[in-house]
Amino acid sequence: MAAALRIALVLITLGCVYLFVIHPLWFPVGVSAQAATLDHAFSVAFWILGALFVAGQVVLALVLLRRKPATSSTHWYGNWRLEIGWTLAITVIFFWFHVSGARLWSSSAMHHPAADALQLEVTGVQFQWYFRYPGADDKFGHVDAQKFAKANEGNPLGIDPGDPAGKDDIVSSAMVLPVGREVDLTLRAQDVVHSVFIPAMRFKQDAVPGMEIHTHFKPIQTGVYEIACAELCGMGHYRMRAAVRVVSAEEFGKWLKSNSAANSRE
Amino acid sequence: MEARRHRETQESASYGFLRHYLFTADHKMIGRQYFFLSLAAVLVGAWLSLLMRIHLVWPKTAIPFLGEIKPENYLAYLTMHGTLMVFFVLSTVPQNGFGTFFLPLQLGTSEMAFPRLNMAGFWTTLVSFLMLMAAFFVPGGPSGAGWTQYAPLSALAESGPGQALGTDLWLVSIGLFCFATILSAINFVTTTIQKRAPGMTMMRMPLPCWSWFVTAILSLLAFSVLTAAVIMLLLDRHAGTNFFVPGGLLVSGKPVDHSGGSALLWQHLFWFFGHPEVYIAVLPAMGVTSHLLSVFSRKPVFGYRAMVGATLAIGGLGFMVWGHHMFASGMNPHAGFAFSTLTTAIAVPSAIKTFNWVGTLYSGRIRYTTPLLFSVGFVSLFITGGLTGPLLAQPALDVYLHDTYFVVAHFHLIMAMAGLFAIFSATYFWFPKMFGRMMNERLGRLHFWITLAGAYAIFMPMHLLGIAGHPRRYSDLSGVQYVAAMLPLQRFITLAAIVTIAGQLIFLVNLFWSLRRGPAAEANPWECTTLEWTLPSPAPDAGFAGRQPVVNHGPYEYGSFGAEKDFLSQDAPAT
Numbered sequence: 001m002a003a004a005l006r007i008a009l010v011l012i013t014l015g016c017v018y019l020f021v022i023h024p025l026w027f028p029v030g031v032s033a034q035a036a037t038l039d040h041a042f043s044v045a046f047w048i049l050g051a052l053f054v055a056g057q058v059v060l061a062l063v064l065l066r067r068k069p070a071t072s073s074t075h076w077y078g079n080w081r082l083e084i085g086w087t088l089a090i091t092v093i094f095f096w097f098h099v100s101g102a103r104l105w106s107s108s109a110m111h112h113p114a115a116d117a118l119q120l121e122v123t124g125v126q127f128q129w130y131f132r133y134p135g136a137d138d139k140f141g142h143v144d145a146q147k148f149a150k151a152n153e154g155n156p157l158g159i160d161p162g163d164p165a166g167k168d169d170i171v172s173s174a175m176v177l178p179v180g181r182e183v184d185l186t187l188r189a190q191d192v193v194h195s196v197f198i199p200a201m202r203f204k205q206d207a208v209p210g211m212e213i214h215t216h217f218k219p220i221q222t223g224v225y226e227i228a229c230a231e232l233c234g235m236g237h238y239r240m241r242a243a244v245r246v247v248s249a250e251e252f253g254k255w256l257k258s259n260s261a262a263n264s265r266e
Numbered sequence: 267m268e269a270r271r272h273r274e275t276q277e278s279a280s281y282g283f284l285r286h287y288l289f290t291a292d293h294k295m296i297g298r299q300y301f302f303l304s305l306a307a308v309l310v311g312a313w314l315s316l317l318m319r320i321h322l323v324w325p326k327t328a329i330p331f332l333g334e335i336k337p338e339n340y341l342a343y344l345t346m347h348g349t350l351m352v353f354f355v356l357s358t359v360p361q362n363g364f365g366t367f368f369l370p371l372q373l374g375t376s377e378m379a380f381p382r383l384n385m386a387g388f389w390t391t392l393v394s395f396l397m398l399m400a401a402f403f404v405p406g407g408p409s410g411a412g413w414t415q416y417a418p419l420s421a422l423a424e425s426g427p428g429q430a431l432g433t434d435l436w437l438v439s440i441g442l443f444c445f446a447t448i449l450s451a452i453n454f455v456t457t458t459i460q461k462r463a464p465g466m467t468m469m470r471m472p473l474p475c476w477s478w479f480v481t482a483i484l485s486l487l488a489f490s491v492l493t494a495a496v497i498m499l500l501l502d503r504h505a506g507t508n509f510f511v512p513g514g515l516l517v518s519g520k521p522v523d524h525s526g527g528s529a530l531l532w533q534h535l536f537w538f539f540g541h542p543e544v545y546i547a548v549l550p551a552m553g554v555t556s557h558l559l560s561v562f563s564r565k566p567v568f569g570y571r572a573m574v575g576a577t578l579a580i581g582g583l584g585f586m587v588w589g590h591h592m593f594a595s596g597m598n599p600h601a602g603f604a605f606s607t608l609t610t611a612i613a614v615p616s617a618i619k620t621f622n623w624v625g626t627l628y629s630g631r632i633r634y635t636t637p638l639l640f641s642v643g644f645v646s647l648f649i650t651g652g653l654t655g656p657l658l659a660q661p662a663l664d665v666y667l668h669d670t671y672f673v674v675a676h677f678h679l680i681m682a683m684a685g686l687f688a689i690f691s692a693t694y695f696w697f698p699k700m701f702g703r704m705m706n707e708r709l710g711r712l713h714f715w716i717t718l719a720g721a722y723a724i725f726m727p728m729h730l731l732g733i734a735g736h737p738r739r740y741s742d743l744s745g746v747q748y749v750a751a752m753l754p755l756q757r758f759i760t761l762a763a764i765v766t767i768a769g770q771l772i773f774l775v776n777l778f779w780s781l782r783r784g785p786a787a788e789a790n791p792w793e794c795t796t797l798e799w800t801l802p803s804p805a806p807d808a809g810f811a812g813r814q815p816v817v818n819h820g821p822y823e824y825g826s827f828g829a830e831k832d833f834l835s836q837d838a839p840a841t
Contacts (some may be wrong), residue, residue: 001639008718009646019726022432024730026733026734027733027735027798041662042663045663049656051652056649056653060645063624064642076629077566077567077569078625082625087621094610094614095610097610101662102607104663105599106603108662110661111598112600118695119602131513144514144518145515145521149516149519191425191517191519191522192527193416193419199748204594204666205665206594206596208530209514209529210512210513228737228746228749230594231669232416232739235341237740237741238740238744238746240745252492
């Protein structure tokens with residue numbers, strides 16, 4: 001039984017290592033400015049914790065190996081020196097680990113978006129995403145979903161028709177972004193909590209009703225990527241998707257122009 | 267007082283069937299009642315997980331009697347699975363099942379401090395369980411908002427099919443559960459402080475008693491907050507208050523008549539309960555594991571004092587880390603630093619425990635019984651599931667992995683699987699004292715191998731799904747293209763789950779066969795030092811029957827004591 005248990009622990013460890021070496025699934029290619037940094041931090045964490053995992057399982061298998069003859073007596077109640085040494089070692093590792101994590105967090109969440117960042121508002125509604133651009137005046141019109149929202153009349157968000165700032169707002173069902181320019185997001189929700197998850201951008205942020213949450217990221221590669229909803233929002237949660245189209249600055253300009261004509265609320 | 271209580275206990279033994287098995291204030295019978303209640307809950311919970319796994323990868327498959335599973339059914343199963351497993355299994359059987367039975371006996375007393383409160387606790391839990399189950403039979407079915415019940419989804423009846431009566435039942439059920447748990451926790455704390463046998467100092471208590479004691483304190487504080495939160499949510503739903511629902515909402519095209527509430531407030535209150543809850547589930551598991559590793563390696567627990575300290579540290583820190591569930595919630599990012607620091611700090615007492623388990627096994631004369639196997643399995647799973655904790659404690663990394671299968675893998679390994687392994691080891695270990703018979707070792711070992719392989723086969727690949735960005739709580743893979751591409755790995759997980767859950771039938775067969783036909787157990791079949799083993803098996807209704815044990819030794823005196831004995835009972839005469 002002892003041998004079987006040891007072999008099982010070793011096989012499980014090898015199996016897990018094998019699984020992560022071949023990794024049939026992994027991160028999608030990162031296409032935002034912070035993706036490389038985050039991926040690197042993940043790899044570092046992954047290697048350290050992976051090493052501790054292997055060490056832990058192997059040590060567990062090894063202690064099962066050592067058997068003394070049945071007659072010997074071991075009244076071993078512990079060893080403070082070992083205990084303190086081990087505790088200090090693990091404290092140092094995790095303290096360093098934590099500090100590097102805190103630095104990463106402050107670099108990703110603790111600064112303001114660039115002054116020329118694209119303004120974009122994302123609104124979650126069961127079970128759709130709406131993306132609003134402020135138009136030529138760079139101002140979002142006032143929104144009152146309860147008073148003005150009419151999905152079938154082209155105003156799903158409820159932009160106040162009496163607010164001049166809202167006249168040129170563009171509402172789209174796809175997120176279109178110019179490459180290489182930071183985007184300053186405002187997240188809102190009309191009904192329940194949703195969460196904007198763009199794996200390729202390494203981006204996730206909940207959209208909470210009653211709150212306006214500001215955050216930002218910068219796409220650095222053109223292409224089409226998917227947005228998935230990551231907070232349980234009801235029966236259609238699994239299909240609450242949208243596309244992010246990252247295009248060149250010129251193409252983005254053209255898209256804005258063609259949409260402002262189509263979207264005008266005159 | 268003692269004499270009167272003792273007489274009552276003896277009288278209740280001579281009452282009829284109902285008084286003996288059902289309406290009893292005997293802590294041992296109540297412990298058994300909790301055990302079987304949790305067994306019912308775990309069967310339903312496991313069955314629901316099986317339905318979910320099958321639906322995910324073969325969505326068109328019709329289930330006998332249920333037909334095709336619709337998205338709202340899937341969410342209802344998911345909510346009920348989480349609720350049953352977290353509340354009625356992981357918070358119930360390690361603490362209220364084994365704890366109610368063995369805390370008094372290990373402390374050397376025949377009764378809890380408040381026997382009738384104990385009984386009230388069980389009956390309230392049973393009513394709570396039945397109310398939860400009733401949701402399957404009401405229009406709209408059970409709530410589909412997940413066991414976390416985030417507002418406003420949970421606050422507004424119009425936000426989904428199960429959000430009307432199903433959610434009310436959920437809230438009332440959990441409110442009652444909180445109340446029952448608080449009653450029980452008061453009892454545990456008082457019993458530990460007041461009812462210890464002469465000589466049973468705090469530092470002579472077996473480690474399960476320490477765990478039950480600290481867990482009871484956590485329960486008292488955490489469930490009180492959840493009680494308040496649940497009542498507030500019920501008031502929002504029915505009395506027009508505005509705790510959790512902000513103004514201006516539009517649900518399914520209809521304006522919501524609420525204003526001024528905060529959706530994040532629910533998350534703060536819920537996780538202020540929800541994180542300590544993890545330790546409420548896992549501390550008793552740790553206590554049992556520490557105990558069994560010592561018993562079966564015939565060595566004292568390595569670093570008993572450090573173990574007690576680590577238990578207290580985990581309990582204390584457990585109250586200060588709830589925000590790590592909310593890094594992506596819109597909470598002020600500055601708070602992320604504090605929650606991240608405190609969360610990583612929990613790795614230290616957890617590592618101390620792991621180190622001491624390994625130290626306990628080191629150079630022991632290990633007896634490879636089924637309970638020992640499951641305890642070693644617990645340590646292995648605790649290492650595996652625990653190590654992703656510090657990673658998820660880093661806000662920047664957690665934000666990407668939050669609400670993906672990576673987190674599902676993490677908490678199933680550390681809380682569900684490790685917790686379950688401790689429940690199994692405790693069952694195999696204490697079964698003789700609870701029911702007077704031995705369980706079958708051969709079936710027990712087979713059960714262990716299947717469950718160990720299954721736990722890893724199911725939950726290790728889930729990390730990869732999460733790394734690739736698969737959000738959790740998706741009832742169907744077809745809605746998002748990159749998720750649909752993960753079907754092959756999801757299929758593998760489903761197959762592993764089917765085999766593993768089928769393997770649990772071996773446990774059920776063993777349990778029910780041994781209840782009737784298992785060989786009669788001796789008083790102390792595992793040669794243990796603690797006081798419950800000084801009683802005959804099964805533990806008689808009268809407990810110590812007026813004999814007051816006097817404790818002269820610590821709980822883990824294993825080694826060599828003369829020629830024929832390698833352990834010293836806690837009540838052996840002082841030398």
